[in-house]
Amino acid sequence: MNAPDASPKTALPPTVEVRDLTRRFGDLVAVDALTFDAYRGEILGFLGPNGAGKSTAIRMLCGLLAPSSGTARVAGADVVTAPDEVKRRIGYMSQRFSLYGELRASDNLDLYGALHGLSGRRLRERLDWAISLAGLGERLSSRVDELAGGFRQRLALACALLHEPEVVFLDEPTGGVDPVMRRAFFQLIDELAAGGITVLLTTHFLDEAEYCHRVAIISRGKLVATGTPTALKQRLAGQVLVDVRSDRPGAALTALAAVPQLVQVELFGAGVHARAAAGVSQAEALTATTEALATAGIPCTPPVVASPTLEDVFLHLVGHEEMAP
Numbered sequence: 001m002n003a004p005d006a007s008p009k010t011a012l013p014p015t016v017e018v019r020d021l022t023r024r025f026g027d028l029v030a031v032d033a034l035t036f037d038a039y040r041g042e043i044l045g046f047l048g049p050n051g052a053g054k055s056t057a058i059r060m061l062c063g064l065l066a067p068s069s070g071t072a073r074v075a076g077a078d079v080v081t082a083p084d085e086v087k088r089r090i091g092y093m094s095q096r097f098s099l100y101g102e103l104r105a106s107d108n109l110d111l112y113g114a115l116h117g118l119s120g121r122r123l124r125e126r127l128d129w130a131i132s133l134a135g136l137g138e139r140l141s142s143r144v145d146e147l148a149g150g151f152r153q154r155l156a157l158a159c160a161l162l163h164e165p166e167v168v169f170l171d172e173p174t175g176g177v178d179p180v181m182r183r184a185f186f187q188l189i190d191e192l193a194a195g196g197i198t199v200l201l202t203t204h205f206l207d208e209a210e211y212c213h214r215v216a217i218i219s220r221g222k223l224v225a226t227g228t229p230t231a232l233k234q235r236l237a238g239q240v241l242v243d244v245r246s247d248r249p250g251a252a253l254t255a256l257a258a259v260p261q262l263v264q265v266e267l268f269g270a271g272v273h274a275r276a277a278a279g280v281s282q283a284e285a286l287t288a289t290t291e292a293l294a295t296a297g298i299p300c301t302p303p304v305v306a307s308p309t310l311e312d313v314f315l316h317l318v319g320h321e322e323m324a325p
Contacts, residue, residue: 014039015167015198021070023056030056032221036142038200043193046202046213053221058171063087077168086228091160091168098156100143103252105136105155108144116163130158133188152169157188170201186211206311219318229310236308236316240276243306248298255296260286266315
C-alpha cells in the first residue's frame, strides 16, 4: 500500500469542496458547519462514534439529502443545485447492503452497468475490469446471498465503480467483514486512489483510519480535527503517556483514575493508557502509576512511556463519553 501519510495533490483543484455544510432535523443539528476539501487520488476518512453525523454528511455530498445550509461541490457539480449531476459523477456504497441477494453476482453487475447507461463493448470492458479488480471471477455465478461478507462488499464496490466515477463514497464499507478480508478491501481502495480516484469513507474503526491519507474526526456533527494520522498524533507530542499491561485492566483503570498526577486514564486493549498532568515528568508519572497499582494489589507489567496512537488522540479530542454506544 502507499504510505498513508502521503500528502494530497493540493496543487490541483479539490474534487470535493465543502463549506459550512449543515443539516438539521427539527431541533437536532446532525451536521454542523462542516468545511473541508478532498483531492484527486486522496483517501479521506471520516472518523467518529456512531451518531456523530458521518453518514448524514455523506448522503448530502452524494446528492441524496438536501443540506439545511452551506455549500458543497463534488466532481465539479453543486450538491444543492445539481444533485442529479452529482449522482452521475460519483460512486456510492451505502452502509446498508444495496445489492440484490436473490440474483447472481454477474446479474448485479449487469444491472448496475445498465443503470449507469453502459452497453456493448464499453460495458464488457468495464465488467472485465471490475471482476478483475474485486477478484470475483470464480464467484460470478453465485447468488449474492451465498457469498461471504467480504466478497459481497467487493461486489458492491465493483458495482459502484463501473461507470468510472471521479469520487467514490464508502459509508462504513467493512461492517461484518473479517480482519483478513478487511485488509484486502483496503488494498483495493489504495489501488483506486493510486489511479486518481478520490475516496471518502466513514468509519468508527481506528485501525481503518490509519489506512487513510488524511483523517477528519467528527463528533456531534462538528469537525474536530483534520490531518494525516501522523500529524494528528503530533497533537500529543510533548505529553507524557504511560502504558501498563494487566490481567485486571478494569481494576487498574479504577486505581489510576484516582491518581492526581494523571489527568486522562483509558482502557487500551489488555491494559491502560494514562496521560500525565501538565508539568508532571516521565519519572513522576511512572512512579505514581507503579505505587498506585502496588497499593491496590493489582498485578501488572512495569509501566512504560508510550508513543501516542490515533486512539489516544481520538479519545483526547472527542472524549470518553462520546464512545459510549
